Structures are given as C-alpha cells and as structure tokens.
Amino acid sequence: MTELLFKIIIIGDPTVGKTSFIQRYVNDSFRRDYKMTIGVDFALKVVKWTENQMIKLQLWDIAGQERFTSMTRVYYKDAHACVIMFDLTQRSTFQNAVNWKKDLDSKCSLTDGTPVPCLLLANKCDLSHREVEQSEIEKICREHDFIGWTEISVKEGIMIEEPMRFLMEEMMIKH
Numbered sequence: 188m189t190e191l192l193f194k195i196i197i198i199g200d201p202t203v204g205k206t207s208f209i210q211r212y213v214n215d216s217f218r219r220d221y222k223m224t225i226g227v228d229f230a231l232k233v234v235k236w237t238e239n240q241m242i243k244l245q246l247w248d249i250a251g252q253e254r255f256t257s258m259t260r261v262y263y264k265d266a267h268a269c270v271i272m273f274d275l276t277q278r279s280t281f282q283n284a285v286n287w288k289k290d291l292d293s294k295c296s297l298t299d300g301t302p303v304p305c306l307l308l309a310n311k312c313d314l315s316h317r318e319v320e321q322s323e324i325e326k327i328c329r330e331h332d333f334i335g336w337t338e339i340s341v342k343e344g345i346m347i348e349e350p351m352r353f354l355m356e357e358m359m360i361k362h
C-alpha cells in the first residue's frame with residue numbers, strides 16, 4: 188500500500204461556505220450557525236484511490252483573513268491544488284473569484300512552473316435568488332484558466348464528492 192499526501196487550499200470571500208464545505212466533505216455534516224474561525228484550520232481526508240493507493244488530502248481553510256482577497260505566500264506554499272468558492276446569491280463574491288485566482292497564480296505554481304490546478308465552485312445552488320448566470324461562470328472559468336466549475340450546495344450535500352474526485356484525478360496526472 189502506498190500513500191500520497193496532497194495539500195489543497197480552499198479560498199474565497201467570507202461566508203461563501205468554505206468551512207461548511209470542508210466539514211461536509213470530511214465529516215458529511217452541516218452546521219447552520221455561522222462560526223467565524225480565526226487563523227488557519229486543517230482537515231484531513233483519507234481516500235482509498237485504488238487497491239494499493241491511499242491518498243491523504245490536507246484541506247486548508249483560511250479563516251478571518253479572507254476579507255483582504257490576498258493570502259501570504261506561506262499559506263499557498265507547496266499547494267498541489269486549489270478550490271475557489273463563491274456564493275451564487277452574492278454577486279460580489281463571484282467578481283472576487285477572479286481576484287482570488289490572480290492572487291493564487293501570482294504567489295505560487297507547481298514545481299514545474301505550471302499553475303496550480305484550480306476548481307471554481309459556485310455554492311448555495313439550493314437558494315432561489317441567484318445573482319450570477321451560468322454563462323458568466325463559464326466565461327470566467329475559460330478566461331482565467333480554472334480546470335472546471337460546478338454548482339454545488341453544501342447545505343443539501345449536492346456535488347461535494349464529484350468535483351473533489353475530479354481534482355484528485357488532476358493531481359494524480361500532475362504527480
């Protein structure tokens with residue numbers, strides 16, 4: 188049995204659902220009450236990838252610093268992949284997703300110099316008052332070099348595993 192460890196950072200504006208996403212993905216739980224965390228949190232998810240391959244995902248959650256749309260290099264250091272999240276019901280968080288991507292690419296890349304594979308997740312698709320069109324998401328996904336995007340609902344548990352699986356496939360190719 189071999190084991191790989193990957194570092195994945197989750198970034199995006201405050202309240203888009205980053206911490207909830209990590210909790211959902213790692214513990215399959217959802218809390219409605221909003222708890223602002225300060226500092227950096229880690230969560231670990233162990234995935235049996237194949238018969239003899241384990242993958243350990245170290246999920247980094249920024250907390251309290253995301254209002255600056257900028258992270259220190261230390262946080263990005265040696266990341267294998269990134270998830271940028273926004274809230275479909277808050278247009279400003281979508282507009283800022285591009286700034287997050289620029290911050291990421293300006294501060295880190297893979298050891299071969301290529302950009303860190305980055306997914307764009309559009310959260311809160313369970314809510315009806317949307318402020319962002321799918322065509323707009325497609326456009327920024329293409330223009331800013333995201334590896335893909337999908338709508339998700341952390342609350343309802345919609346599309347949590349699938350995008351993470353896709354990201355792992357991408358990391359395995361790059362590895």
Ligand code: GDP
Pocket residue numbers: 199200201202203204205206207208218219220221222310311312313314339340341342343
């Ligand atoms: P963070 O600041 O990005 O870490 O966001 P949190 O995970 O703390 O979530 C902020 C708020 O959004 C909380 O009240 C969550 O319960 C709520 N939330 C997170 N995901 C969803 C979702 O998919 N749908 C809805 N309706 N609310 C969500």
Ligand code: MG
Pocket residue numbers: 205206207223224248249250
């Ligand atoms: Mg949080």
